[in-house]
Amino acid sequence: MEALLGLNGISHWFGPIQVLFDVNLELHPGEVHALIGENGAGKSTMMKIMSGYLQPTEGTLQLDGNPIRFGSLEDAEAAGIIMIHQEFNLALQLTVEENIFLGREKRRGLFLDQKAMQAESRALLERLNCPIDPRRKISDISVPNRQMVEIAKALGRDARVLIMDEPTAVLTNRETDTLLEQIDRLRKAGTAILYTSHKLNEVSRIADRVTVLRDGHKVLEAPSRELSEHRMAEAMVGRSLSTLFPAKAEAKSETVLEVRGLTVPGHVEDASFILHRGEVLGFAGLVGSGRTELMEGVVGLRNASGEVRVNGVSIKPGSALAAREAGLAYLTEDRKDKGLLLGKNLRENLTLLALDRFTRIAIDRRAEEQALSRAIEEFDIRAGDREMLAGNLSGGNQQKLLLAKTMLAEPDIVIIDEPTRGIDIGTKQQIYGFISRLAAEGKSVIVISSELPEVIGLATRVIVMARGRIAGELEGERITEDAILRLAMELAEPKAEVE
Amino acid sequence: MTEAAINTFGRLNLRRYNLHVLGPLLALVALIVLGAMLNPNFLSYGNVTNVLARSAFIGIIAVGMTFVITAGGIDLSVGSMAAFVAGVMILGMNSLIPLMGVGIPLILVGMALALLTGFGAGLVNGVLISKVRIEAFIVTLGSMGIYRSLVTWLADGGTLSLNFDLRALYRPVYYGGFLGVAWPIIVFALVAIAGELLMRHTAFGRHCAAIGANEQVARYSAVNVDRARTATYVLLGALVGLATIMYVPRLGSASGSTGVLWELEAIAAVIIGGTVLKGGFGRIWGTVVGVLILSLIDNILNLASIVSPYLNGAIQGVVVILAVVLQREKKASEQ
Structure with a gap:
């Protein structure tokens, strides 16, 4: 069968640095083609070239067998090639319908034909099995539903080729299932789909073909049924991955953190738990179950009532500074919006949380530089240039920088929210290593994660939350996927839009 | 990546960066050369002192404004605030004459009063913005x-004048100087140096930039966002007080038209100097250059009769817009 979109011998340079080396790729109608690779392997560049954001330095694109050049995003869209971004391209203050029709509004005479647009939006969303009211604002709907709106927007533009950049990064397992069903439906309808994800089990489930990129080279292309997840991971990393998770260490009996009856209005109700020295405590639960809000309440980033005791001493609620001084540190799940200043360099990001350690009256820049050198070495932050902006680091390196920034405050208790979201498997392994080393050094760690294997692989004890309450606790052998899921779903079916 | 590649990259970045940094400075030098060519008196001691001393009010305020803008805020009220502070200062000093007599203590009390009024006015702005969470634009539009x-009401629609004897005693604060340098210039220079140190070398400056760049990140980094933001407005208010202290002896009076459009000149100077209007990056020395550029344009138009001085505002406007265009181009090339 002829390829709908073909990339032939694509090479690309950013300045003097070559990021793609003679890569070929074909997308066929009715086929899901997964493109996988570590952060920085060149996936994004490939996607940008396909969707008209970038023109390749060398190589050609073919559409229906004819050579074509996309001068811009609009050119590619006109040809039916639509990219769905990891960071959504939706106007938050506009309604679902306004977003779906943005730039191609229907008119009747001088005025907008809202009725027709709403009806069509509703039809598109129904095709996706996502019954949301097109009149609602984007800011009022949940993240997975926003994802559906993005897809509906693409469908409304008669997408022949859909490029999906990690569409499941922000979805829970259940939401992922729904999305994969939609993708399957689109495939049957004859859409060519390029799919990227760090979650290899999804790739196995949904993809027909898999292409693996490593350092800008295509290292593997094969039908997905011929590849195991393990084989994919090794092709991505270029070395064998024996054990992803380090051995678990025994926690001490000493209690370092005690949370009693913590309530975060609207999110968490009456949560109590304790954390031991040297322990890795996992927090599981569906997105919207209140895990993040509970921890933000504990570290004073949200208004909360209840008691938080660190080493037996009660800390002032609602003060992030008091929590930090008590040795508590929270590493946000949202590194781009809450974790790092993307427009600032590495040094200023690194020292922001612990700036007082570098300040007498003036900031000691030499000490900052030394701290940066140490952090780069200790956390293996791969930056081309020390002066580069944090926003230009790959996701994995941003996460390492964020980890370094948090650890610079020398906390006793570290709460890490989604430690490996959107991160490739090689970096994941490193971060798991850091976490277990922290526990071995006598720090206490809480890991919040939506990825069950991660919680199971890291934690010696797991607390499961459901609908703002602590639903149960599992320890040792009892920590299984099955047990966690049962607790997470225990209290009736959570609504689709908890958040 | 090879070592050589990193080096070329680094050097390229550096050169581009320097060009941008030098932009406002080059403009300033060009203006000075132009002024010297158009009028031989331009570089005379008298003219230089005059230009610098008159820049001092806006300059002192603009230094404070740089902090506010860097932290993602704006303050439209500084011109009105200066008039109000001047009014309170003059009324206060006049009414204390029977109690204290005309003398240096009274002037010191007047100065303290001015600083305190500015401080208080800034505090009100800051608290409304950071604690009550009203948009800075709205709050300061209101307080403006x-x-x-x-001040119009205090002056009953007319002018508030400082007592004549007091005025004579106070006059040297504007007209006098130290080693031939006028006091306003000295104060402006000290404020600028202190501001530069505060911005570039202290946690407060770093926090301002962090808040302006991304308030959430600052909050999650245990920065006390409300306190730092309030502090920028308080600092600006106090500097408005300081500017007023230097301004009152010049004319010895205040009225409803004192300090009109100062806020725009101060904001313009900040932007010309390379501070980003939406916050996240601020440069005090750039602001100083911005202030000087604006006053030199004014001065050159007055000295050389090529273009009507009435077009001063238009030319300054063009300069501000141009500065922002250049700033944007720098952004694009950074990507």
Whole structure:
């Protein structure tokens, strides 16, 4: 069968640095083609070239067998090639319908034909099995539903080729299932789909073909049924991955953190738990179950009532500074919006949380530089240039920088929210290593994660939350996927839009 | 990546960066050369002192404004606030004459009063913005009207004049100097140096930039966002007080038209200097250059009769817009 979109011998340079080396790729109608690779392997560049954001330095694109050049995003869209971004391209203050029709509004005479647009939006969303009211604002709907709106927007533009950049990064397992069903439906309808994800089990489930990129080279292309997840991971990393998770260490009996009856209005109700020295405590639960809000309440980033005791001493609620001084540190799940200043360099990001350690009256820049050198070495932050902006680091390196920034405050208790979201498997392994080393050094760690294997692989004890309450606790052998899921779903079916 | 590649990259970045940094400085030098060519008196001691001393009011305020803008805020009320502070200062000093007599203590009390009034006015702005969470634009638009109206009311629609004897005693603060340098210039220079140190070398400056760049990140980094943001407005208010202390001896009076459009000149100077209007990056020395550029344009138009001085505002406007265009191009090339 002829390829709908073909990339032939694509090479690309950013300045003097070559990021793609003679890569070929074909997308066929009715086929899901997964493109996988570590952060920085060149996936994004490939996607940008396909969707008209970038023109390749060398190589050609073919559409229906004819050579074509996309001068811009609009050119590619006109040809039916639509990219769905990891960071959504939706106007938050506009309604679902306004977003779906943005730039191609229907008119009747001088005025907008809202009725027709709403009806069509509703039809598109129904095709996706996502019954949301097109009149609602984007800011009022949940993240997975926003994802559906993005897809509906693409469908409304008669997408022949859909490029999906990690569409499941922000979805829970259940939401992922729904999305994969939609993708399957689109495939049957004859859409060519390029799919990227760090979650290899999804790739196995949904993809027909898999292409693996490593350092800008295509290292593997094969039908997905011929590849195991393990084989994919090794092709991505270029070395064998024996054990992803380090051995678990025994926690001490000493209690370092005690949370009693913590309530975060609207999110968490009456949560109590304790954390031991040297322990890795996992927090599981569906997105919207209140895990993040509970921890933000504990570290004073949200208004909360209840008691938080660190080493037996009660800390002032609602003060992030008091929590930090008590040795508590929270590493946000949202590194781009809450974790790092993307427009600032590495040094200023690194020292922001612990700036007082570098300040007498003036900031000691030499000490900052030394701290940066140490952090780069200790956390293996791969930056081309020390002066580069944090926003230009790959996701994995941003996460390492964020980890370094948090650890610079020398906390006793570290709460890490989604430690490996959107991160490739090689970096994941490193971060798991850091976490277990922290526990071995006598720090206490809480890991919040939506990825069950991660919680199971890291934690010696797991607390499961459901609908703002602590639903149960599992320890040792009892920590299984099955047990966690049962607790997470225990209290009736959570609504689709908890958040 | 090879070592050589990193080096070329680094050097390229550096050169581009320097060009941008030098932009406002080059403009300033060009203006000085132009002025010297157009009028031989331009570089005379008298003219230089005059230009610098008159820049001092806006300059002192603009230094404070740089902090506010860097932290993602704006303050439209500074011109009205200056008029109000001047009014309170003059009324206060006049009414204390029977109690204290005309003398240096009274002037010191007047100065303290000015600083305190500015501090208080800034605090009100800051608390409304960071604690009550009203948009800075709205709060300061409101307080701009309030202070302007208050000073007009205090002056009963006319002019508030400082007691004649007191004025004579106070005059040297503007007209006098130290080693031939006028006091306003000295104060402006000290404020600028202190501001530069505060911005570039202290946690407060770093926090301002962090808040302006991304408030959430600052909050999650245990920065006390409300306190730092309030502090920028308080600092600006106090500097408005300081500017007023230097301004009152110049004319010895205040009225409803004192300090009109100062806020725009101060904001313009900040932007010309390379501070980003939406916050996240601020440069005090750039602001100083910005202030000088604006006053030199004014001065050159007055000295050389090529273009009407009435077009001063238009030319300054063009300069501000141009500065922002250049700033944007720098952004694009950074990507």
